[in-house]
Amino acid sequence: MEVPEQIAVTVKPNSRKGPLIETGEDGALTVFVREPATEGKANKAVALLLAKHFGVPKSTVRLIGGATSRTKRFRIG
Template sequence: MPTVIRVVVKPNSGKGPLVQTLEDGMLRVYVRAPAVEGKANRAAAEALARHFGVPKSAVRLTAGATSRFKRFEIDGLTQG
């Protein structure tokens, strides 16, 4: 069963790639890629894969393709 992760993406960031955990459990992902043609989404998925130590193919965008607020599913994580 995949783990659902709520994410706020900050495109065009000089900090990126960086993943921060917010107080409410949501993640903030800073990426250098612009929010054009899905580039920021792909960069965010790659940053999440690196952060969680899973292959890029294990990370899927499931909601929020055109929003800063997104939901990703990640295979291979243990909840708890």
């Protein structure tokens, strides 16, 4: 799987479905996590899940936009 340099994802915190990453027909990623959207808990969980999904170290996944939004941008690498 090719690892993108930047990726935009839609986050669904407090989800019973999670942890899960779904890819839509258009290639957009939706990330379901069980953690609440408080104190950055959901953001950390999404970063860990993306690292696992792309097979990269968790230290290489950084949130670069949308810290308080459901649509977030991450830099990988």
